[in-house]
Amino acid sequence: MINFEEELSRFAPIPEVSQAEEAIYNNDLRDISDIVSQITSEIKDAHSGMQPSMAGRIRR
Amino acid sequence: MATKRPVLCPHCGAQVKKNGYCSACYMPLNVLKKAYNTSNYHYNIGYDKAVARDLSGAIESLNTSLRYNKKNVMTRNLLGLIYYEMGEVVMALSHWVISANYMPNNNIATKYIKELRQDPTRLDNVDQIARKYNAALTYAHNGDYDLGVIQLKAILKENPHFVKGYLLLALLHIRTNNYENARTTLRRVLKIDKTNPLAIRYLHEMGDTDENIFKMRMQSVEDDGLFDEDYMSEVSVTVEGDTVIEGANKKMLKEYKARTRQTTVKTGEFGEVNFARYSGFYVLVGLVLGVLVLSFLIVPYQKKKARGESDKLIESYSEELAAKNSEIQALNLELQSVYSQLETELATGEEGSQMPDYSQIQHGMSVEDVQDMIDNE
Numbered sequence: 001m002i003n004f005e006e007e008l009s010r011f012a013p014i015p016e017v018s019q020a021e022e023a024i025y026n027n028d029l030r031d032i033s034d035i036v037s038q039i040t041s042e043i044k045d046a047h048s049g050m051q052p053s054m055a056g057r058i059r060r
Numbered sequence: 061m062a063t064k065r066p067v068l069c070p071h072c073g074a075q076v077k078k079n080g081y082c083s084a085c086y087m088p089l090n091v092l093k094k095a096y097n098t099s100n101y102h103y104n105i106g107y108d109k110a111v112a113r114d115l116s117g118a119i120e121s122l123n124t125s126l127r128y129n130k131k132n133v134m135t136r137n138l139l140g141l142i143y144y145e146m147g148e149v150v151m152a153l154s155h156w157v158i159s160a161n162y163m164p165n166n167n168i169a170t171k172y173i174k175e176l177r178q179d180p181t182r183l184d185n186v187d188q189i190a191r192k193y194n195a196a197l198t199y200a201h202n203g204d205y206d207l208g209v210i211q212l213k214a215i216l217k218e219n220p221h222f223v224k225g226y227l228l229l230a231l232l233h234i235r236t237n238n239y240e241n242a243r244t245t246l247r248r249v250l251k252i253d254k255t256n257p258l259a260i261r262y263l264h265e266m267g268d269t270d271e272n273i274f275k276m277r278m279q280s281v282e283d284d285g286l287f288d289e290d291y292m293s294e295v296s297v298t299v300e301g302d303t304v305i306e307g308a309n310k311k312m313l314k315e316y317k318a319r320t321r322q323t324t325v326k327t328g329e330f331g332e333v334n335f336a337r338y339s340g341f342y343v344l345v346g347l348v349l350g351v352l353v354l355s356f357l358i359v360p361y362q363k364k365k366a367r368g369e370s371d372k373l374i375e376s377y378s379e380e381l382a383a384k385n386s387e388i389q390a391l392n393l394e395l396q397s398v399y400s401q402l403e404t405e406l407a408t409g410e411e412g413s414q415m416p417d418y419s420q421i422q423h424g425m426s427v428e429d430v431q432d433m434i435d436n437e
Contacts (some may be wrong), residue, residue, distance in 0.1 A: 002265045004235050008256075011197055011228055014347040015150045016190040017183055031130040032095035033071045033087065040086045 070096065107138060115142050115253040133163045140169065146252065147222030149176070149186040159209035189215050193225055205232050216286075223249055227258050239266055244284050247276045382386075 014022045068078040070092055074084030081088055109370055125135040140155035153176060156169035159305035164170070183199040192215045199208035208365065216222055224248045233242035243266065249259040254277060263273050420433060 013194040
């Protein structure tokens with residue numbers, strides 16, 4: 001049986017034309033390249049905190 | 061020997077090293093290539109679904125495509141187009157703007173945006189839809205289902221492709237136990253988006269089988285009467301107080317009405333208004349309005365017209381009078397000149413030659429005798 005309140009909560013207000021800018025900013029999703037880039041920068045940061053000899057070994 | 065062209069990173073545009081990693085962003089090239097290929101693969105699936113009018117499925121596939129490559133311009137453009145078809149213009153616009161931002165030249169999204177911008181009435185209409193839909197949603201949350209239904213019908217009459225509006229309308233019909241109207245509404249959704257999961261779920265909940273749903277897609281929605289009949293018609297009763305079968309379909313209801321010749325009375329808040337009840341009041345209002353129009357519009361106009369005519373008459377008479385006066389003046393002057401001429405002639409006559417003595421002339425003398433007498437003198 002359909003639960004009206006539960007179903008109604010699925011319906012969200014739609015943006016007006018004046019809110020189009022906000023909709024564009026909210027549309028900015030993360031793709032694979034963003035994730036890989038984040039992982040790479042994390043690894044870089046981790047290396048910068050290590051001893052130079054260790055960092056060189058990991059980089060190889 | 062020809063020099064090898066350097067491989068550039070598709071992410072940042074820097075040169076890729078021999079080990080396959082970008083020299084600037086350290087991105088592995090093979091991972092990026094795989095991601096872009098997968099994005100294109102999902103785009104193709106989305107495109108096929110869109111062609112088959114499975115718009116919900118297409119949106120899902122295209123969103124997956126964007127998760128692999130958010131800069132996929134083709135995906136963004138198609139996604140915008142699907143949202144536009146489903147009546148969500150702001151969402152469409154946002155995808156097209158992002159697409160145009162990634163690829164400003166030779167991109168069809170710029171044409172779409174330009175066309176939308178050049179039509180301010182369309183944008184105004186889009187704004188109105190969003191406001192009315194949000195208002196209908198608020199009504200539904202507050203339990204004002206009738207107002208919500210009226211608001212949604214007003215939107216959908218002007219924008220018959222607004223899928224979200226149909227779905228909310230169907231839900232409100234289900235809430236008010238108008239299952240037939242809910243079915244008609246959901247049939248319209250299936251015409252636009254063949255596999256809309258929410259529409260199919262509502263139909264299943266109302267007891268429709270997959271076979272029924274398949275048949276629904278084939279049926280025409282041109283004259284389904286979704287906006288013709290008052291939605292309260294399903295709970296109509298006769299004047300005698302008999303119920304007309306709750307939830308009866310429109311065809312049956314029409315037949316019944318034709319047979320009983322307006323003996324049905326609509327119940328509920330939105331019943332027919334009997335205008336004959338107020339006829340005396342309307343006559344009175346008409347009379348008052350007539351008197352007001354007569355005293356404020358017609359009488360002043362007539363007065364003004366009469367005044368204008370008399371002014372014209374006076375003007376013509378005064379012109380005629382002036383002409384006569386000038387004529388009299390001219391005649392007077394002429395008379396004066398004649399008098400003066402006569403006076404001068406008389407004066408010269410007294411001073412100059414003697415006039416003949418006419419005293420000798422007697423009665424009975426002939427003309428020759430008179431002439432002889434003058435000659436002798």
